[in-house]
Amino acid sequence: MLKYVNPDFQISDLKTGDLVIVVYDAKIGTTLKKLNVVSNRMFLEPLNPKWHEKIIELRKECKLTGKVVGLYRDI
DSSP states (O other), X not given: OXXXXXXXXXXXXXXXXXXXXXXXXXXTEEEEEEEEXXXXXXXXXXSSXXXXXXXXXXXXXXXXEEEEEEEEOOO
């Protein structure tokens, strides 16, 4: 699957359900997560339901590096 990412986005434009590229842990590196916005707080949810960390809060030291704006896959 090919993902199209916009690296030039505004934090204020993000909404629940957006797929975002995040650097949130030096050990893990960059990851793709689904964003949830609740009362001006942002949470990251894995796309894999079997992943051990279900939902984590977006911390100040996290860096949002892109927003997925399109997907392409063969059918």
